[in-house]
Every structure is written in C-alpha cells, then in structure tokens.
Amino acid sequence: MSMSKEFARYRRLERRLWMTRWRHEGEESAEEDEILDEMELTWTDLPESEQAVLRTEGPRCWPTDMSALPPQFADARYVSEPEAWAYEGFVSPLQAILSTDAA
Incomplete structure (x- = not known):
C-alpha cells in the first residue's frame, strides 16, 4: 500500500503528540x-x-515509559538517530579535520 500525503501527515502528528505528551509527562496541555x-x-x-x-493498530500516542523512544513508523527514522553534519566546502569529515590541523 502506498502512503497518501494525508497518511504521512497523520503519522507526523502522531509523533508530535507522543513527544508533546512525553515532554509534559502525560499532563494535558494546550499544545496537545x-x-x-x-x-x-x-x-x-x-x-x-x-x-x-x-484503527487496527490502536493508539500509539501515549508514552508508557518516559525513557522510551517514540513509536517507529515506516516513514520516519527514530528521533535518536544522529543527523548527518554538513561539511560545507569539504568532501568529507577527514578533509575538514585536516584543513583545521593545517591552519
């Protein structure tokens, strides 16, 4: 099944809701x-x-363990995955490091 734009948006909202509830430790908030x-x-x-x-999945927006990661959905990476750092002007991290060492 291919995912519609609306389905992807709903998944993003589920993750935002999970994170909001986690930040507020399960307490209600205007953001929620x-x-x-x-x-x-x-x-x-x-x-x-x-x-x-x-409907078949059931609710996935309540953090039951405050140390847990948000639910993993097929369209997204875990929040804890590191983002690649852009080495602007360099082709690799090594080139950036060597450039700094030479200066």
Whole structure:
C-alpha cells in the first residue's frame, strides 16, 4: 500500500503528540489540544483504507515509559538517530579535520 500525503501527515502528528505528551509527562496541555484538533481534521481527509489501518493498530500516542523512544513508523527514522553534519566546502569529515590541523 502506498502512503497518501494525508497518511504521512497523520503519522507526523502522531509523533508530535507522543513527544508533546512525553515532554509534559502525560499532563494535558494546550499544545496537545492543538495537535489533537489537527489530527481530527487530517483523519477526515484519509481514505477509508488508511483509516482502517490506523484503527487496527490502536493508539500509539501515549508514552508508557518516559525513557522510551517514540513509536517507529515506516516513514520516519527514530528521533535518536544522529543527523548527518554538513561539511560545507569539504568532501568529507577527514578533509575538514585536516584543513583545521593545517591552519
């Protein structure tokens, strides 16, 4: 099944909701309410087949362990994965290091 733009958006909102709930240690917040409203609007734009997929999964937006990573979805990397650093003007990290050493 290919993922619609709305489905990808819904997944991003799920992750945002998880992170918001984690940051607020499960306490309600205005940020959570905004995300839930946006999720509701996005839900109505989902095709029935994608709504069915989400229904079968059940809720995934509650951090049960505050030290846990957010749920992993097929369209995203774990939050803890390091981002590649851009070595602007250099072809590799080694070239950047050697350039600094020579200076």
